[in-house]
Amino acid sequence: MLSTFLGLITRYEGRKFVKLNDALDESQIVGLGTDSDNQISLYIHIPFCKSLCPYCCFNRYLFREDEARRYFKNLTTELNLYIHRGFKFSTFYIGGGTPTVLMDELLGFISYLKEKFEVKQISVETTPREVNEENVNLLKEAGVNRLSIGVQSFNDSILKSMGRAFCTGEEIREKISIANGKFDTLNLDLIFNFPPQSIETFEADIEILKSLRVNQVTFYPLMPSPHKKNALERRFTRVDTSREKAFYSVILRDICGDNYLPSTVWCFSKGERIIDEYIINFDDYIGIGAGSASLLNGNFYTNSFSLNRYEELLTQGKLPIMRWRKLSEHELLYYYLLSKLFGMRLVKKKFHKRFNANIHQKLERELLFLKLFGLIQEKDGEINVTRKGMYPISVMMREFFAALNGLREYCLENQI
Ligand SMILES: C[S@@+](CC[C@H](N)C(=O)[O-])C[C@H]1O[C@@H](n2cnc3c(N)ncnc32)[C@H](O)[C@@H]1O
Ligand code: SF4
Structure with a gap:
């Protein structure tokens, strides 16, 4: 009941947040310095996959080698535009799509990053299909610290219904053993509350997962965009979503404990690990690539989702930004609170630095409400999410991402 209420509020706020317009203010796009000074990270989007999963709302296209090679060139052009504006980055998240579809281009791009910046961390996403000895060694040699493999499930029948029959559960396990121990962080993504999934199949997935002894796992609640949801429901x-809490309770019972601790309400790690939710660790981030989003100086903006338009704008020497909005203070506060609670903790001093005010001055009502229901507690200058608070925060985050997925679907379908 409480989760549903918080979810509805977030749905409303989330839809407002993603209502962007096309009035771009380029003067706002100036470098802020390095991550350590000003907390800015770079997300790099590679929108190609060898097959397209029916539930996925990211900007992605069926892989074509010539198109992908052109895309990597454009990506470098876009990065150069930011470099010329004085941006410096040291933390990189390469996501997709599937960044590893064209390894020579990916490795070339990583070399370019190392040439231009003092690289501290690189995180790369992949699918089990691309995991083999050769690729793992190449990524490791290139300095990748975190590899994240989209497993989704180990159950063959569920994999098939997810459109991911390219590897069986058994093959996925073998591939994970190739990568395990090779990176500072090896993360596995699993999805829960997919329609044909039962609690029993999910519990079996978790048993397998635990036996693999990887140091990080992320559980995503299914978050389809409106059209993807209809398509899944027809099939x-x-x-x-009323089944979701039962799945989440299994995660809390079987994963969240002595061995794995929550890095976010969805991501559980053994020890200190890199997480791919750059929205938590960095107040500002730039996204490059078709369909990427950025948050900079209180502005939220997205790049063109269309590969042609993306290339066209870059060829004209312009940033490929299509939608833009300056967020209000209320929206920035709300986003800050949600993203930090998603990451389990909000440091009051950092809030003060960001907003030049005490958090209780700005968000007293919200904090009182969350505290009254036992979802957060305050201690030693921090606000922490309690175990009871984890599921409600998960629901809020799901609703926020669902709003973002709605925007992605709209932009992709209309080739904005
Ligand atoms: C963008 S994908 C990249 C990983 C890689 N392409 C793969 O699929 O193996 C990152 C993760 O997002 C999650 N994801 C994608 N679409 C989702 C959706 N509609 N709802 C929930 N999670 C989703 C999946 O768990 C996936 O592994
Ligand atoms: S889930 Fe991964 S492989 Fe499937 S379409 Fe999305 S990005 Fe591509």
């Missing part, structure tokens, strides 16, 4: 049954 299976209703996408029923």
Whole structure:
């Protein structure tokens, strides 16, 4: 009940947040310095996959080698535009799509990053299909610290219904053993509350997962965009969010404990690990690549989702930004609170530095409400999410991402 209420508020706020317009203010795009000074990270989007999963709302296209090679060139052009504006980065998240679809281009791009910046961390996403000895060694040699593999499930029948029959559960396990121990962080992504999934199949997935002894796992609640949701429901049954809590309780019971501690309400790590939710660790981030989003100086903006338009604008020497909005103070505060609670902790001093005010001055009502229901507690200058608070925060985050997925779907379908 409480989760549903918080979810509805977030849905409303999330939809407002993603209502962007096309009035671009380029004067706002100036470098802020390095991550350590000003907390800015770079997200790099590679929108190609060898097959397209029916539930996925990221900007992605079926892989074509010539198109992908051109894209990597454009990506370098876009990065150079930011470099010329004085941006410096040291933390890089390469996501997709599937960044490893064209390894020579990916490695070339990573070399370019190392040439231009003092690289501290590189995180790369991949699918089990691309995991093999050769690729793992190449990524390691290139200095990748974190590899994240999209497993989704180990159950063959669920993999098939997810459109991911390219590897069986058994093959996925073998591939994970190739990569395990090679990177500072090896993360596995799993999805929960997919329509044909039952609690029993999910519990079996978690048993397998635990036996693999990887140092990080991220569980995503299914978050389809409106059209993807309809398509899934035509094929299976209703996408029923009332089942979600039962799945999440299994995660809390079987994963969140002595061995794995929550880095976010969805990501559980053994020890200190890199997480890919750059929205938590960095107040500002730039996204490059088709369909990427950025948050800079209180502005939220997205690049063109269309590969042609993306290339066209870069060829004209312009940043490929299509939608833009300056967020209000209320929206920035709300986003800050949500993203930090998603990451389990908000440091009051950092809030003060960011907003030049005490958090209680700005968000007293919200904090009182969350505290009253036992979702957060305050201690030693921090606000922490309690175990009871984890599921409600997960629901809020799901609703926020669902709003973002709605924007992605709109932009992709209209080739904005
Ligand atoms: C952008 S994908 C990249 C990983 C890689 N392409 C793969 O699929 O193996 C990152 C993760 O997002 C999650 N994801 C994608 N679409 C989702 C959706 N509609 N709802 C929930 N999670 C989703 C999946 O768990 C996936 O591993
Ligand atoms: S889930 Fe991964 S492989 Fe599937 S379409 Fe999305 S990005 Fe591509």
